[in-house]
Amino acid sequence: MKHKISVKDYEWECGDGCCTELGREFYIDGEFVFRGSCEDSGWLAVLKKLGIDAELEGLDEQGETIWTL
Numbered sequence: 001m002k003h004k005i006s007v008k009d010y011e012w013e014c015g016d017g018c019c020t021e022l023g024r025e026f027y028i029d030g031e032f033v034f035r036g037s038c039e040d041s042g043w044l045a046v047l048k049k050l051g052i053d054a055e056l057e058g059l060d061e062q063g064e065t066i067w068t069l
Contacts, residue, residue, distance in 0.1 A: 004029050005046055040069055 006027040013020045023037035026046050034045035040056055047054045058067040 003050065006030075007042075010035070044069055 008025045008027070009022070010025055011020060011022050021037060023035060024039055024042055025032065026034040026042045028046060028049055033049050034042045036042060044054060044056055056069045057065045060066045
């Protein structure tokens with residue numbers, strides 16, 4: 001089954017303009033899945049919604065794991 005994954009940028013600003021948040025919203029087949037500033041978390045939410053159990057890891061220059069989600 002083929003799914004349509006949509007990614008939309010957003011910008012939020014508080015009422016007095018002192019704080020802002022930039023991020024992305026993720027949708028699968030038009031259904032909202034995730035909104036936040038961490039794109040990695042968004043892609044993991046997409047995979048989870050599609051029934052794929054996954055872990056994401058960041059590697060340093062030597063190929064060693066430095067973080068995981």
